[in-house]
Amino acid sequence: MAKADIEIPEMREYPVIPILKPDAMKGDGPFVAKADFQTVLGYPGELVDNWETKAVEKLGDLLSCFRSLRVYLDSCVHCGACTDKCHYMLGTSDPKNMPVARQDLLRQVYRRYHTLPGKFFGKMGWQWGLDLIGAKEMDKAVLDDWYNYYHQCSQCRRCSVFCPYGIDTADISMAAREIMASIGKGQKYCNEIIGKVYRIGNNLGLPEPALRDTLEGLEEDIEADTGVAVRLPIDEKGAEVLLITPSADFFAEPHVDGLMGYAKVFHEAGISWTLSSYASEGANFGMFIGSYENMRKISLRIRKAALDLGVKRIVFGECGHAWRVAYSFLNTLAGPFDFLDPKYPVPQHICEITYGLIQEGKLNFDKSRNDDMVLTFHDSCNVARASRMGNVPGGQFIIPREVIKAACNHFYDMDADTIHDQTFCCGGGGGLLTDDLMDLRVKGALPRMQALKNVVEEHGVTHMAAICAICKSQFTKVLPYYGFNMDKIVSVHQLISNALILTGQEEG
């Protein structure tokens, strides 16, 4: 994607709610999945005959399966509370990126075909009646808007925090994407990736030998660096912990530095652990496409790996939506996990492990090794608003920060209305981390970039830490558009890796 196609929004000192620019982001949306990518997931290869009727029927099915959808489609009063809360709206000014307007794209079809007045006015052919209640026929224009604008939602749930009824646009986006895939119009990026998970075991399509090779290389790196032999085991039966981590951790920067951090933590704590070549992926794109079945199928791979390897605990690495699926859904989708050690929650987050060890005084740090950095922390949306860590509500905000502070001397938070449950998405979540959406990704990062700029100017922040593979990849790509260095983004466990003094490590 040429850089010239991307219009970078202007950063302002104070965030301003933009004036609407209708159709600013009108377009064809991301690439549509080819037949092969569709059929592997159980969807038709191309737009089916009668797709209008099929879409309406599928919506009916989903309404009977998901209370959320029913309640959310009925309850919106168009109060406007969410209209200035979406990072894509703030970055693009397109009114259809206001959460309520995005929801209305589906709601108008719901009103037409699944409510009494809609059915009545539709049968009588009274257009004024349909206009009155905001109902619309399912047609090509509606489908095009769905495909385009439901792929401009990163399912970050920020709008749901502010909605007086908790209406969650993420749920509505997921339903819309599921309907589209089921009539033959799925998204290439997500569906191709899910296919790779089924075929090879991870999103990146890394086969087992390549994985082993990479891990050996990392072991050598750590030994060269510290003089201590730290292992990164794979498929080791009888290990205590099965580590499930996003496959980006195996090679992308700064992800891989985080993976070395996890390895050092396990090593230092004396916890035996292993990766699995069968379930070598933490990500679960089944959530992004709103498919319960696919999300479940991917989750069951983790259950099988845990059973085959005979582990006692499951721990997840730094990945936002993976942690949502793990924390909130894994027990539902692939449980019960009664074969694991009942002393530990299932699953655990790597930050919970590290934090626990810090509390017990089992890890020694030399914080000065991170003195070249002044840090801030980006709360990833799925961790912040869709899951928890530790045993108090809001632990997901406290624990990563405590972990960072244990390893660093200089830490400053961004503005209060851009962190914790009000955090802004990186702009690349929810299945949008693809080059064909680069323009959207750059624009969607605007609110986070503005908040970052503020702490850079006020506190001299040099680096931003995150615990999500998508956030890390997205920021690596978009930071340069806003005049920041791409290596400004770091993994939380990279900081741990830098500062942790391993037993027997040579000083240096």
Added chain:
Amino acid sequence: MWFLTGFYALFFYFAIIVLVAGVGYKIYEYARTPAPLKVPTMPAPLTRGGVVLRILSEVVLFRSLFRSNKWIWLFGWMFHFALLLVLLRHLRYFIDPVWGWVALIQPFGKYAAFAMVIGLIGLLVRRFTVERIRYISTPSDYLILVLLLVIGMSGMMMSFVVHTDIIQLKAFFLGAMSFNWQLIPSDPILLLHLTTVFLLMIVFPYSKLLHAPGIFFSPSRNQVDNSREKRHLAPWAAELEKAEAK
């Protein structure tokens, strides 16, 4: 006169039936549809009791709306709580003898009408003037506000300007409820007031007014954060598992 009385008595029955049956059916539908996944907006309470408090803070204080937008909160909250007082005050026309606390709140209920109308005007003005809200407004959004304004203002007219025969009105309602019809006063303002109120009752189950029962069923607000401790499984998901096990 008897024609008018008959018309409004039947209109009253019809409105009540549509409201109760319509909203009742919607509640049944919400309750029957499973929420297959744990999706509370975090941080969420860890216990049932905590969830009750969370829902109460939304229903009584409009907590999320307060965090979101102070103007919408101000007008919205003012309107809803004034409406509640006004409704409670109106109980006196449907019960005999009047309960002590209903008698006690009469003056509050009467003046709450001002707050109610001011809140509604505030919401309507925002709908016209704020570009983003204008963009998302459908004709029904305006009509419902106008309907409520007509209800509030016609009611205030009767409270403060041209009184209707309130004794006779109470006789009408008590009569209608015991199927022993009594004449309805024929003041146009009263008839306008009743017509708009009945219309509102009729559109309730088929419009966005469903937000009232909806909020209690919203999974992002009413779920306990305990997914790691307790397995949450919808009946249809359990069926799916069983079918696969075979």
